[in-house]
Amino acid sequence: MENIKDLIAECSEALFSFEVVDNDQLKVGFDSEQPDPALIQRIKQHKEHIVYYINTNGYKKIIKHPTHKVNIPLSYSQQRLWFIDNLQEGTTEYNMPIAFEVSGKLDLPLLTRVFSTIIERHEVLRTVYREVQGETYQVVSCDV
Numbered sequence: 001m002e003n004i005k006d007l008i009a010e011c012s013e014a015l016f017s018f019e020v021v022d023n024d025q026l027k028v029g030f031d032s033e034q035p036d037p038a039l040i041q042r043i044k045q046h047k048e049h050i051v052y053y054i055n056t057n058g059y060k061k062i063i064k065h066p067t068h069k070v071n072i073p074l075s076y077s078q079q080r081l082w083f084i085d086n087l088q089e090g091t092t093e094y095n096m097p098i099a100f101e102v103s104g105k106l107d108l109p110l111l112t113r114v115f116s117t118i119i120e121r122h123e124v125l126r127t128v129y130r131e132v133q134g135e136t137y138q139v140v141s142c143d144v
Contacts, residue, residue: 004053007046014039020054057117071137074129082129082136 014036019027026047074082119125126141
């Protein structure tokens with residue numbers, strides 16, 4: 001059986017989006033005029049698995065765009081923070097460290113899966129800033 005997470009990631013790269021309606025209907029959207037017929041066929045073949053994946057992971061919609069390939073301009077707030085950080089040469093002012101005390105047996109695979117899911121859902125946790133020819137851009141990684 002095909003890895004559904006990999007199929008969804010491939011569809012995301014092709015600008016497909018998924019939405020589960022009424023808990024079992026898969027609504028597929030795409031941004032291109034001519035979507036890849038082979039990819040459409042794979043989606044049809046694995047529809048039930050995609051719906052199950054979306055429902056069991058707490059999603060309602062999966063809309064991802066390959067922003068890691070695009071230089072996204074900084075917002076004004078990000079520009080300000082970037083400027084201040086460059087003036088102070090890598091200050092740790094905005095770091096917010098926290099510690100947790102865990103009692104009982106720690107399920108490390110579950111903890112890893114939880115953090116991976118959180119990082120996968122929130123692009124801001126995968127965003128870095130890059131300077132290209134004197135301009136600073138956001139770059140979102142697809143890798144978790």
